Amino acid sequence: MPYDIVELMEEVEMKTGFLPNVFKAMSHRPAEFRAFFAYYNAIMNKDTGRLSKADKELIIVATSAVNRCPYCVVAHGALHRIYSKQPALADQVIVNWKLADLSDRDLAMLEFALAVCRADNITEEHFQKLERHGFDREDAWDIGMISAFFAMSNRIAHYVDLHPNKEFYSMGRTPGGEKEEEA
Numbered sequence: 001m002p003y004d005i006v007e008l009m010e011e012v013e014m015k016t017g018f019l020p021n022v023f024k025a026m027s028h029r030p031a032e033f034r035a036f037f038a039y040y041n042a043i044m045n046k047d048t049g050r051l052s053k054a055d056k057e058l059i060i061v062a063t064s065a066v067n068r069c070p071y072c073v074v075a076h077g078a079l080h081r082i083y084s085k086q087p088a089l090a091d092q093v094i095v096n097w098k099l100a101d102l103s104d105r106d107l108a109m110l111e112f113a114l115a116v117c118r119a120d121n122i123t124e125e126h127f128q129k130l131e132r133h134g135f136d137r138e139d140a141w142d143i144g145m146i147s148a149f150f151a152m153s154n155r156i157a158h159y160v161d162l163h164p165n166k167e168f169y170s171m172g173r174t175p176g177g178e179k180e181e182e183a
Helices: 003-015 022-028 032-042 052-064 070-084 089-099 102-118 124-132 137-159
Strands: none
Touching: 003 022, 003 032, 022 032, 022 070, 022 137, 032 052, 032 137, 052 070, 052 089, 052 102, 052 137, 070 089, 070 137, 089 102, 089 124, 102 137, 124 137
């Protein structure tokens, strides 16, 4: 395995205390690993826009629930719990996002994300609804790109039969279960 990939995997494992299974699965093809995580970092770790880390993780949870992706639902549900400090919200979104304790802003954000996830025709009405809740076109782009990237990621996880690491289940729920990781 190429050194840069080994080095990144060791860094993630040191930071989190375990190596998320997605790293192992994607390392099978180094060029694709690099491209996958480069885009992940571009959309998830940018400092611009109005989306918080918790917002981004909630988009991933909703997208992954619609796509029935256990790995991404569990892993990103854990990250949402950590970033939002709300231990139940991701679980509510997984069960039924329409009945979750979401703010009007979060509801508009997820409605847009799931329209992208379902490959609905995106109309001016979608953008206007986001704008009524404080999002601009750049935020819409971010929401759409996160949803689209994770729709692809969900399909990869299905294809390779990716299962969540056991560590994800308790993250953000219990004292000491708050280590952050990348995916």
